[in-house]
Amino acid sequence: MTTIHVVAGVGGAGKTTVSAAMATAFARAGQRAVVLTIDPARRLADALGIPHLGNEPTPIDVPGLPEGGRLDALMLDRKATWDGMVREHAPSPDLADRLIANPYYDAVSTRLTGGHEWMAIEKLHRLVQADRWDVVVVDTPPAQHALDFLDAPERIRRMLDGRVIRGVLSPRGGLLGLATKGAVDAVRRLAGPDVLDDLQGFFSLVGDLGDGFRERGGGVHALLHSAATRYWLVAPADGPRTSELVAFRDALRQQHLEVAGVLLNRFVPPLGQDLAPLHAVVQDAAVDSDPATSEAVTAWIHDRIDARHTQALRHAACRDTVGQALGCVPHPLPDAPHGIHDVHGLIALALSLPTGLTQRTQGTQ
Ligand SMILES: Nc1ncnc2c1ncn2[C@@H]1O[C@H](COP(=O)(O)OP(=O)(O)OP(=O)(O)O)[C@@H](O)[C@H]1O
Ligand SMILES: [Mg+2]
Structure with missing residues (x-):
């Protein structure tokens, strides 16, 4: 099977x-x-x-x-x-x-x-x-x-x-039967003589x-x-458009079918609750370099970590929202x-x- x-x-x-x-x-x-x-x-x-x-x-x-x-x-x-x-x-x-x-x-x-x-x-x-x-x-x-x-x-x-x-x-009730002789002639004139024959043949x-x-x-x-x-x-994972998913689930249910699972794609997992140790490592790594450069690099890395952290929190929230709306545990795909x-x-x-x-x-x- x-x-x-x-x-x-x-x-x-x-x-x-x-x-x-x-x-x-x-x-x-x-x-x-x-x-x-x-x-x-x-x-x-x-x-x-x-x-x-x-x-x-x-x-x-x-x-x-x-x-x-x-x-x-x-x-x-x-x-x-x-x-x-x-x-x-x-x-x-x-x-x-x-x-x-x-x-x-x-x-x-x-x-x-x-x-x-x-x-x-x-x-x-x-x-x-x-x-x-x-x-x-x-x-x-x-x-x-x-x-x-x-x-x-x-x-x-x-x-x-x-x-x-x-x-x-049907010759009486069908396409050709419904059309009066005049209408058929008009179609023949407008569309060419073969159109009706082709259509009927089709x-x-x-x-x-x-x-x-x-x-x-x-x-x-x-x-x-x-x-x-x-x-x-x-x-x-970033914006699952929950209402569309619910509509799809409902359309399946109307046909007596069920969703096997929801896959939340491009999911970014959380970095961990406490980012302080990560920030400290970045700081340490920058200590020995030229101060101006190290400051810029540190700021850039912090921004990246923060952005990723925010994204991960957003994805986790979306996962919860979808799970609640569809009554399931969505499966994340990285x-x-x-x-x-x-x-x-x-x-x-x-x-x-x-x-x-x-x-x-x-x-x-
Ligand atoms: N897990 C993933 N990680 C990274 N990139 C991905 C991942 N999944 C899909 N993509 C990328 O996202 C883009 C859209 O993917 P895909 O074409 O599979 O989407 P789709 O739902 O089939 O789109 P459509 O609705 O247009 O048919 C592609 O460039 C693909 O390489
Ligand atoms: Mg596609």
Whole structure:
């Protein structure tokens, strides 16, 4: 059984980086992990320190992987995934070719609201079906889109519902039936003679795919609600935007899903309660230097220590606020002062993920 970890949260919080670190942690625990990004930015490739990622899983070289451990990564290509789905569900290759060549297909596959999320889930479904991985980690775009991600199967399923398609096609009650002869002629004149034929052809072809699409919708819905699927929220330690996190938690609950944990990213831990000994060391170190220089250096170091101390206090307060609002203990992930740009940075972050994350759960093998 494949375990799925969906990493969601506020924009720029570190979802992509944390997803990659999570998948790295699983690989280092001897599991076959794949990380899928549906973030249209190329950040996953950046975090992994590789130039390019495509729509198919690419093996990532992680030093020191134990027997059985592997890491693959891919970035969703919406169009390629749509094409793959159409080819799978079309009754014949010829019908698939005709649909893909239809001018409306391009617009629908690239611009349909929620279409990106739908394809993400389609891709996720395929990764699970392939049965090549123990764990799939899904990186999502910023929060409002992540909510779309959960709703997408249902929305698209409704859109592709047989009744809607049949309604559009019906000669009496449908799109063509509703329009009077005059209106149809006007559309033909304005948009060109082929538009209505293309449009009707498009809906007719989509209608032929309807059953497979709807079944798949049910399958992915089950996948997102499976006990083997976990939802993580990532928030910046410096300003976690608690109300957005609560909104996300509530959206999950509406779907009878629970947050597995909140990860407070780029957390700066407290320096210690009493900074006096540290200040004394700085003073001592400055004693032998030129007085003017030593004074400036001492002041600079004091400023840095104070700023860091203030930041740490702020992060601790944010941790409490988020914990109270969500009724959990947020897990801090440390700030890497120089950023995370390769697998070594990911390994370091992976070591700070919650203990027990990589333990295989009951029912998984
Ligand atoms: N723990 C960390 N320490 C240091 N830098 C980090 C850490 N986590 C993330 N970053 C950096 O923060 C930036 C934003 O991270 P990332 O792209 O993962 O965020 P995101 O939530 O996926 O953003 P978006 O919402 O735009 O998709 C990146 O430059 C990344 O390297
Ligand atoms: Mg991202």
